[in-house]
Amino acid sequence: MDNKTAEATRLWTLAQPTISAFVTSLVREIHDRDDILQEVAVAVMESFGTYDHSRPFVAWAIGIARNQVGLYFRRRGRERLVFDPQAMEQLEQAFAEIRPRDVRILDHLEECIQSLQNRARNLCRLRYEHDLKPLAIAPRVGMSANGVAKALQRTRELLRECVEKKAILDGIAS
Numbered sequence: 001m002d003n004k005t006a007e008a009t010r011l012w013t014l015a016q017p018t019i020s021a022f023v024t025s026l027v028r029e030i031h032d033r034d035d036i037l038q039e040v041a042v043a044v045m046e047s048f049g050t051y052d053h054s055r056p057f058v059a060w061a062i063g064i065a066r067n068q069v070g071l072y073f074r075r076r077g078r079e080r081l082v083f084d085p086q087a088m089e090q091l092e093q094a095f096a097e098i099r100p101r102d103v104r105i106l107d108h109l110e111e112c113i114q115s116l117q118n119r120a121r122n123l124c125r126l127r128y129e130h131d132l133k134p135l136a137i138a139p140r141v142g143m144s145a146n147g148v149a150k151a152l153q154r155t156r157e158l159l160r161e162c163v164e165k166k167a168i169l170d171g172i173a174s
Helices: 003-026 030-050 057-075 085-096 100-115 118-129 134-141 145-170
Strands: none
Touching (some): 003 030, 003 057, 003 085, 030 057, 100 145, 118 145
């Protein structure tokens, strides 16, 4: 492996969790996100020769990711992104400034969600993946809207505790 490829690989490896979080913030379908992330990685490697080392690599790679997400939406026949250009620019800036510690905490959140019991995980999926309110969730799970809201509150508390414990074990607690 030549020095240029080694440097590109090293920078990509460090930036990949942040780029993944950026793509995830824009694309809901998990398989599509994985495909887009692979396309971003290929585009980063192919265009690494144009990377200006005076700029932060993450910001540059997020620009490539933004372009790949745009291509994804155009291929899907959508005429515009969910976000206007100013919102997209603000997201890019926010993700470019994200600390690796914060990305690791997001990884812990995913682990903690997977450790939830089926009912709690299903409530989270309905609330946060499908963006349903407790009133809309209630008939789907055979609960009252108030019961759903309370169960979600308890689940959020469990997730917070789980993430905090994992962060402490990982040495990244604030």
